[in-house]
Amino acid sequence: MPTTDGSSPAAASVLAVLGVGVVAADSPVLRADDAAATRGDGCFEGCRLRRGPDGANAVDKLDAHLARMTRSADALAIPFDERAWRRLIAEAAAAWNSPDEAAVKLLLSRGTPTSGPTGFVLITPLSAESRRLRATGLKVITLARGLESGAFADAPWLLGGVKTLSYAVNMAAFREAERRGADDVVFLSSDGLVLEAPTASVVWSVGRTLFTTPTGATGILGGTTQQLLFERAATAGWTTAERLVTLDELQAADVIWLVSSVRGPVDVVELDGKPRTRHPDLDSEIRRLCGF
Amino acid sequence: MPTTDGSSPAAASVLAVLGVGVVAADSPVLRADDAAATRGDGCFEGCRLRRGPDGANAVDKLDAHLARMTRSADALAIPFDERAWRRLIAEAAAAWNSPDEAAVKLLLSRGTPTSGPTGFVLITPLSAESRRLRATGLKVITLARGLESGAFADAPWLLGGVKTLSYAVNMAAFREAERRGADDVVFLSSDGLVLEAPTASVVWSVGRTLFTTPTGATGILGGTTQQLLFERAATAGWTTAERLVTLDELQAADVIWLVSSVRGPVDVVELDGKPRTRHPDLDSEIRRLCGF
Numbered sequence: 001m002p003t004t005d006g007s008s009p010a011a012a013s014v015l016a017v018l019g020v021g022v023v024a025a026d027s028p029v030l031r032a033d034d035a036a037a038t039r040g041d042g043c044f045e046g047c048r049l050r051r052g053p054d055g056a057n058a059v060d061k062l063d064a065h066l067a068r069m070t071r072s073a074d075a076l077a078i079p080f081d082e083r084a085w086r087r088l089i090a091e092a093a094a095a096w097n098s099p100d101e102a103a104v105k106l107l108l109s110r111g112t113p114t115s116g117p118t119g120f121v122l123i124t125p126l127s128a129e130s131r132r133l134r135a136t137g138l139k140v141i142t143l144a145r146g147l148e149s150g151a152f153a154d155a156p157w158l159l160g161g162v163k164t165l166s167y168a169v170n171m172a173a174f175r176e177a178e179r180r181g182a183d184d185v186v187f188l189s190s191d192g193l194v195l196e197a198p199t200a201s202v203v204w205s206v207g208r209t210l211f212t213t214p215t216g217a218t219g220i221l222g223g224t225t226q227q228l229l230f231e232r233a234a235t236a237g238w239t240t241a242e243r244l245v246t247l248d249e250l251q252a253a254d255v256i257w258l259v260s261s262v263r264g265p266v267d268v269v270e271l272d273g274k275p276r277t278r279h280p281d282l283d284s285e286i287r288r289l290c291g292f
Numbered sequence: 293m294p295t296t297d298g299s300s301p302a303a304a305s306v307l308a309v310l311g312v313g314v315v316a317a318d319s320p321v322l323r324a325d326d327a328a329a330t331r332g333d334g335c336f337e338g339c340r341l342r343r344g345p346d347g348a349n350a351v352d353k354l355d356a357h358l359a360r361m362t363r364s365a366d367a368l369a370i371p372f373d374e375r376a377w378r379r380l381i382a383e384a385a386a387a388w389n390s391p392d393e394a395a396v397k398l399l400l401s402r403g404t405p406t407s408g409p410t411g412f413v414l415i416t417p418l419s420a421e422s423r424r425l426r427a428t429g430l431k432v433i434t435l436a437r438g439l440e441s442g443a444f445a446d447a448p449w450l451l452g453g454v455k456t457l458s459y460a461v462n463m464a465a466f467r468e469a470e471r472r473g474a475d476d477v478v479f480l481s482s483d484g485l486v487l488e489a490p491t492a493s494v495v496w497s498v499g500r501t502l503f504t505t506p507t508g509a510t511g512i513l514g515g516t517t518q519q520l521l522f523e524r525a526a527t528a529g530w531t532t533a534e535r536l537v538t539l540d541e542l543q544a545a546d547v548i549w550l551v552s553s554v555r556g557p558v559d560v561v562e563l564d565g566k567p568r569t570r571h572p573d574l575d576s577e578i579r580r581l582c583g584f
Binding site: 017026027030031033036037077105109120122145147148151152156159162164166168171172173175176219 | 305307309317318319320321322323324325326327328329330331332333334336367368369397399401402406412414416435436437438439440443444447448449450451454456457458459460461462463464465467468482511
């Protein structure tokens with residue numbers, strides 16, 4: 001029975017542990033000396049799960065997520081057995097018994113000194129907040145990230161482009177946004193350029209050109225949904241480009257979206273206190289291209 | 293019976309969980325949705341435990357560690373009940389049944405959406421590597437940290453001075469040091485100034501003056517052992533000062549130490565490939581002042 005916001009009643013979460021299989025979702029599964037907990041030393045992916053027309057649950061763009069997780073694990077020098085993970089993901093997805101879309105977290109840790117790497121797949125209902133923000137659009141503030149836009153060149157130990165578990169600053173940025181009455185954040189480099197959101201890519205349009213910020217020396221994480229969007233947009237008549245821009249240049253865009261795998265692309269309705277006109281036709285087109 | 297390196301056989305680790313008490317040290321204690329594991333969202337302290345002359349185990353400078361943990365928890369907006377932690381630490385320390393010194397980790401996590409904050413005390417034997425490095429001194433390389441020396445001014449969301457669990461970059465820096473045949477790292481700011489080590493303070497002497505790097509806008513974590521050293525050194529005829537210096541200025545010091553709570557102060561015998569003369573008398577004095 002749908003609830004007032006259109007979703008089904010919250011489904012039970014599903015947890016599947018690497019080397020073990022599906023266990024009760026509230027089971028304690030990590031030891032106190034697991035490097036995920038003690039050092040944020042591991043990597044993850046956040047994905048979207050949907051029930052397909054054939055009735056089977058499937059993870060959106062799973063190949064792209066596993067490719068990025070392989071790169072993250074390589075950068076961290078943590079073994080990653082993609083075949084074992086595909087089996088674990090399939091097992092977890094089969095155990096998700098709700099028709100509603102869900103969030104899937106893949107988490108790989110360096111583990112413990114005696115056990116080696118640990119990992120799990122956790123499937124949880126889409127949050128009510130994600131559902132709400134898709135509808136309202138995002139009030140966004142910019143925050144300094146303290147790093148120059150070229151800080152990650154020739155410095156692989158800074159883990160640029162690696163989706164590590166060390167997200168304390170990203171979470172603190174969200175709390176700062178909440179404190180200021182905003183929903184999300186765009187980070188700026190110390191040289192005043194637009195980087196990324198704490199858990200999303202920044203995409204903007206000017207006419208029929210879609211822009212995003214470049215990976216590489218910026219340390220920005222390449223977004224799987226942003227990449228899918230740009231591939232599909234290119235075949236739908238859009239020009240696409242990567243660009244380092246100032247906040248003023250970003251403000252001059254027609255539409256700005258924060259794009260992530262679970263929440264999808266959501267348009268920015270206010271940036272640093274300045275209201276932005278919504279463009280429902282453009283927004284619908286971009287959401288559809290992203291599969292939302 | 294002492295082993296060949298002078299230590300007793302490895303004692304069993306001790307784990308005490310907040311709200312529960314002592315449990316088997318290899319118990320799984322964290323759920324898959326605990327923010328420590330999924331976001332590195334929490335804080336910790338690393339302390340040294342020793343058996344006192346009265347036969348009781350005690351944590352060195354516990355008040356200073358709990359004061360810093362209070363500041364970290366405040367910055368992260370995670371509730372921290374100091375009295376409950378003191379009880380838990382006492383319970384864990386009483387269960388440590390070896391005469392050897394040990395490492396004590398206090399870990400506080402934002403926890404899970406349903407449980408609230410989680411935490412534990414984990415006592416483990418001093419690592420063989422710490423024991424070895426105390427004797428050999430440290431080969432150290434410098435690595436870029438990517439941040440300007442003033443990056444943390446007016447940016448509390450960057451969590452400067454907060455001992456968070458998000459240490460993936462610190463751990464990657466250690467792996468880079470190992471790859472280059474070194475033991476430890478000193479981070480440099482993007483404007484070329486000496487910051488801190490991944491898990492230690494940088495202290496150096498010029499004549500009878502001891503220097504360390506300043507906290508505050510640098511984001512550097514104030515070291516409890518460095519602070520104890522400076523207090524005691526001031527009463528032992530030393531001048532003490534905080535100073536932002538270049539690598540060349542650091543190289544010109546008489547002795548450089550990396551100072552941390554568990555390993556203690558260890559002198560640097562090589563910095564960026566340049567051998568440094570050891571000064572056993574000075575080094576002994578500093579180690580003694582630190583309680584090592």
